[in-house]
Amino acid sequence: MSVDRGHVIVTGGAGYIGSHACKALSAAGFVPVAFDNLSTGWAQAVKYGPLEIGDLMDRARLDAVFAKYRPVAVMHFAALSLVGESMQFPGRYWRENVTGALNLIEAALRTDCKDFIFSSTCATFGDHDGVTLTEETEQRPINAYGGSKKAIEEMLRDFAESDGLGHVIFRYFNVAGADPECEIGELHRPETHLIPIVIEATQGKRESVAVFGDDYPTPDGTCIRDYVHVVDLVNAHIAGLEWRLAGKENRAFNLGTGHGYSVREVIDTVKRVTNAPLTVQQAPRRAGDASYLVSGSQRAIEELTWRPLRSSLETIVEDAYQWHQSGISDQWLAEGRDPSGRT
Numbered sequence: 001m002s003v004d005r006g007h008v009i010v011t012g013g014a015g016y017i018g019s020h021a022c023k024a025l026s027a028a029g030f031v032p033v034a035f036d037n038l039s040t041g042w043a044q045a046v047k048y049g050p051l052e053i054g055d056l057m058d059r060a061r062l063d064a065v066f067a068k069y070r071p072v073a074v075m076h077f078a079a080l081s082l083v084g085e086s087m088q089f090p091g092r093y094w095r096e097n098v099t100g101a102l103n104l105i106e107a108a109l110r111t112d113c114k115d116f117i118f119s120s121t122c123a124t125f126g127d128h129d130g131v132t133l134t135e136e137t138e139q140r141p142i143n144a145y146g147g148s149k150k151a152i153e154e155m156l157r158d159f160a161e162s163d164g165l166g167h168v169i170f171r172y173f174n175v176a177g178a179d180p181e182c183e184i185g186e187l188h189r190p191e192t193h194l195i196p197i198v199i200e201a202t203q204g205k206r207e208s209v210a211v212f213g214d215d216y217p218t219p220d221g222t223c224i225r226d227y228v229h230v231v232d233l234v235n236a237h238i239a240g241l242e243w244r245l246a247g248k249e250n251r252a253f254n255l256g257t258g259h260g261y262s263v264r265e266v267i268d269t270v271k272r273v274t275n276a277p278l279t280v281q282q283a284p285r286r287a288g289d290a291s292y293l294v295s296g297s298q299r300a301i302e303e304l305t306w307r308p309l310r311s312s313l314e315t316i317v318e319d320a321y322q323w324h325q326s327g328i329s330d331q332w333l334a335e336g337r338d339p340s341g342r343t
């Protein structure tokens with residue numbers, strides 16, 4: 001589709017989820033403007049609209065970008081998002097995530113942009129001992145990452161009251177997989193996420209995979225997570241944007257599949273898909289990890305008519321593996337985050 005339905009500012013648009021959101025926005029007729037400081041993203045991932053290099057701490061830069069594009073909406077992905085790191089450096093998480101979102105909201109409101117799609121997380125719920133998490137579950141985070149995202153959810157509700165800020169909140173479970181057309185995919189340095197780590201180990205890029213904890217109250221003792229394909233996830237964001245543009249209410253949605261897989265089951269699936277040898281080692285628990293995070297996503301399925309069509313664990317791993325085998329991520333790594341040298 002090539003209809004111009006206006007600009008959407010996508011913070012973190014050079015990152016993993018943000019770049020897939022840009023592709024989906026472009027397919028839906030919007031022009032995605034990636035706003036990114038390239039601290040963890042890659043300029044090469046920005047293919048579907050302009051890249052504006054900038055930092056959420058820089059209010060003047062935000063104002064300039066909003067004035068330039070007069071966006072119809074904002075999708076906010078840029079954030080520090082690692083559970084383990086957030087336990088080590090909580091100050092960074094509280095400062096950068098919360099202040100960044102505040103600066104962004106205020107910049108949007110200054111140009112009368114009042115539709116905000118927010119990337120939140122299942123980490124806002126904390127540990128509920130094997131209970132499936134719905135939108136009604138109490139949010140009691142157990143790490144600074146989840147705490148900072150919960151604070152932003154509350155901030156959005158306050159600005160909705162004071163300034164009429166329209167918003168849709170998506171609480172992601174574990175996002176994985178890659179664009180099936182293999183134009184973009186996941187590339188973190190350092191990589192901390194389970195599926196890419198296991199794939200890299202099957203490719204001989206790592207010696208082994210460490211399983212963090214085997215004494216959790218789960219059937220095989222390892223943590224259980226609900227994995228959702230990045231393409232399904234960003235399609236929900238498009239549905240959320242349409243929801244807001246149609247003038248519907250502010251709403252929060254969980255995004256997962258309702259199926260949980262243990263760390264060991266994920267490792268077994270990667271082994272099966274790649275048919276490659278793998279060394280697995282037992283390691284201590286990682287601080288801040290909940291034992292069981294599985295989503296009840298009925299609300300998104302019913303109200304947004306969302307269908308997580310690519311989110312079987314097999315398909316997620318197949319798409320991720322195709323991306324890792326394509327050599328594109330190796331090329332990005334060789335080129336650096338910004339081959340044109342702007343940063």
Ligand code: UDP
Binds near residue numbers: 174192209263
């Ligand atoms: N995990 C692991 N080894 C690794 C990376 C992750 O055992 O090298 C575990 C981690 O402790 C968690 C699950 O895999 O229980 C998913 O972790 P990930 O970092 O992918 O996502 P998170 O759940 O933290 O968002």
